[in-house]
Amino acid sequence: xxxxxxxxxxxxxxxxxxxxxxxxxxxxxxxxxxxxxxxxxxxxxxxxxxxxxxxxxxxxxxxxxxxxxxxxxxxxxxxxxxxxxxxxxxxxxxxxxxxxxxxxxxxxxxxxxxxxxxxxxxxxxxxxxxxxxxxxxxxxxxxxxxxxxxxxxxxxxxxxxxxxxxxxxxxxxxxxxxxxxxxxxxxxxxxxxxxxxxxxxxxxxxxxxxxxxxxxxxxxxxxxxxxxxxxxxxxxxxxxxxxxxxxxxxxxxxxxxxxxxxxxxxxxxxxxxxxxxxxxxxxxxxxxxxxxxxxxxxxxxxxxxxxxxxxxxxxxxxxxxxxxxxxxxxxxxx
Ligand code: NAD
Ligand code: WQD
Numbered sequence: 037x038x039x040x041x042x043x044x045x046x047x048x049x050x051x052x053x054x055x056x057x058x059x060x061x062x063x064x065x066x067x068x069x070x071x072x073x074x075x076x077x078x079x080x081x082x083x084x085x086x087x088x089x090x091x092x093x094x095x096x097x098x099x100x101x102x103x104x105x106x107x108x109x110x111x112x113x114x115x116x117x118x119x120x121x122x123x124x125x126x127x128x129x130x131x132x133x134x135x136x137x138x139x140x141x142x143x144x145x146x147x148x149x150x151x152x153x154x155x156x157x158x159x160x161x162x163x164x165x166x167x168x169x170x171x172x173x174x175x176x177x178x179x180x181x182x183x184x185x186x187x188x189x190x191x192x193x194x195x196x197x198x199x200x201x202x203x204x205x206x207x208x209x210x211x212x213x214x215x216x217x218x219x220x221x222x223x224x225x226x227x228x229x230x231x232x233x234x235x236x237x238x239x240x241x242x243x244x245x246x247x248x249x250x251x252x253x254x255x256x257x258x259x260x261x262x263x264x265x266x267x268x269x270x271x272x273x274x275x276x277x278x279x280x281x282x283x284x285x286x287x288x289x290x291x292x293x294x295x296x297x298x299x300x301x302x303x304x305x306x307x308x309x310x311x312x313x314x315x316x317x318x319x320x321x322x323x324x325x326x327x328x329x330x331x332x333x334x335x336x337x338x339x340x341x342x343x344x345x346x347x348x349x350x351x352x353x354x355x356x357x358x359x360x361x362x363x364x365x366x367x368x369x370x
Contacts, residue, residue, distance in 0.1 A: 037282065040110045040152075041065040042095060042143060043117030045072035047226045048158065048215055050080055051275040052114060054224065057084040059279055064108050066101075067117065068094035071229065079223040095139035098146075105150045112154035112282055113147055115140065118187070121233060122162070122329070125184035136187035137194075144198055153204060154285035156278055157195060159188045159211045161267070161297070161334060170301075171337035174211070174293045181329050192293075199291045206285035206292070213267035213297030213336050215274050217356040218363035225363030226271075236268070236356070239308060240364040243315045250319065252304050254326030259333055263304035267297035267335035270351035270359070280345040297336025298349040307353070314357035 039056055043049045044065020050072075056063050057080070065077075069092065077090050089108070093100035095117050118136045119125070125132040140157075147155060164172050165179035180186045195207050216236040218225030231247070232238040241247040255262040277296045284292060302310070312319050342348045351359075 037111040037286075038062045038064070038109060039282070040104065040108070040113045042113070042115045043067055043072075044090065045069060045074060045076040046116055047072075048212075048271060048274060049116040050076045050224045051219060051271045052116070052278045053088065054080050054083050054219060055272070055275040055279055057086040057088060063088040064091070064104065064110070065089075066091040066093040066095075066104055068092070071119070072227070076224060083219060083221050083223050095142055096135065098142050101142055101146055105146045110150070110152050112156065112285065113143065113152055114156040114278055114282075115143060116158050118158070120184060122182050122184045123233060125187075126182050129183035132183045132187055137190060140191050140194065144194070147205075148198075148202060154206050154282060155195070156208045156210060156281045156285065157191065159192055159209050160185065161211050161213045161295070161336065163189050163192065163211060164334070166331045167334065170333060171299060171335050172295065173337045174295055174340055196291050204289060206289045208281035208285055209291065209293045210277060210281060211293065211295050212274060213269050213295070213334070215271045216268045217270040217272070217351070217359040219272060220359055220362070222359075222362040222366040225360065225367070227367070235266075235304060235307060236360055239311045239319060240360050242321075243311055243317070243319050243361065244364050244368060246368070248320065250308060250321040251324035252308075252321050253324055253330060255323045257326075257332040259303055261303050261305050264330055265301035265303050265333035265335065267299070267301050268307065268353060268356055269296060269298050269349050270356045273298075273349040273351050277341065277345070277347050280341075280347040284345055292344070294341040294345060295336040295338050296341060296347075296349075297338050299336055299338045301333055301335035302353055307357075310353045310357045311361065314354070314361045
């Protein structure tokens with residue numbers, strides 16, 4: 037297949053690009069590099085041995101997007117591009133709505149015009165808000181608590197409306213749980229700018245001595261050790277989920293929604309211990325107040341993806357930490 041990736045130099049985009057190339061697909065990517073670097077493309081070529089076309093383009097720039105669709109023919113588009121920092125979205129809601137929503141509308145208008153039949157969208161478990169029970173299935177009530185999450189929910193609705201008017205297309209909405217880890221080569225991984233917001237990159241920087249101590253946000257949650265529980269999923273497993281979604285799209289039409297998680301939740305302290313085992317030394321931490329907007333626990337029922345896509349996460353927490361640590365060590369100067 038010929039596949040376009042928006043946000044292709046980003047964390048999940050670059051891992052998916054790698055898996056697509058390894059599987060023999062032809063890939064074109066674009067990114068405005070607002071949260072990634074062009075050298076990621078060289079790393080993907082080093083892993084796969086396969087070149088691919090990259091466009092430096094902003095999805096808010098229709099002319100730049102049109103060039104990509106004029107110069108190539110696509111069987112499918114996987115849409116990763118977007119801003120994703122929850123806290124920043126509260127401070128800068130208009131920036132998030134404009135970038136994520138307008139950017140998606142631009143992309144969809146070209147998909148319609150150039151008759152691309154298959155679309156995969158990066159949604160998030162954040163659309164479930166604070167779930168009433170666990171594990172979370174795809175039919176749980178939806179609701180969000182921040183503008184970032186609202187952009188995901190709004191785009192899901194836009195995609196349903198888009199399908200209603202374009203009944204020949206097939207759309208997969210993938211609700212990711214907590215992607216972590218890195219490619220086992222250590223060539224690509226998560227490279228957040230500034231101080232990380234998310235747990236795994238923060239712990240990795242503490243482990244490397246670049247940050248003083250992990251702040252554990254709350255130890256009084258109603259969980260087994262009082263710290264927050266999440267469904268961490270290895271980014272390579274997540275990437276492979278996109279290949280499965282493309283196969284599903286090729287066989288059908290409609291809007292298909294899947295949780296991509298492992299189905300197992302780990303607490304903050306369990307992740308910390310697993311990272312200590314991976315790096316071979318203790319990692320300092322202190323208990324801090326709960327972070328505003330956080331929920332106690334969240335993990336997926338991934339049964340629908342297993343049944344309909346034939347996909348299940350295979351990499352465990354140990355491998356997530358070992359791969360994150362290998363990436364961190366290789367990139368101490370990032
Ligand atoms: P990322 O920031 O590493 O990648 C997103 C890429 O999109 C970046 O390279 C950025 O430069 C690019 N981008 C942003 N706005 C753009 C624009 N206007 N035009 C062109 N490129 C643009 O993030 P990621 O972790 O790889 O996330 C990919 C997608 O998955 C995002 O849509 C994100 O919301 C979603 N998601 C991520 C997580 C997570 O925890 N990482 C969880 C759930 C969903
Ligand atoms: C995980 C756990 C924290 C940092 C976010 C987004 C979500 C999705 C994935 C995009 C929680 C605790 C964290 C730290 C800590 N992204 N923690 N100290 O909040 O589950 O999800 O990323 O769609 O939308 O909200 O992930 O990694 O930030 O936190 O104690 O320094 O680690 O309280 O329990 P979260 P996270």
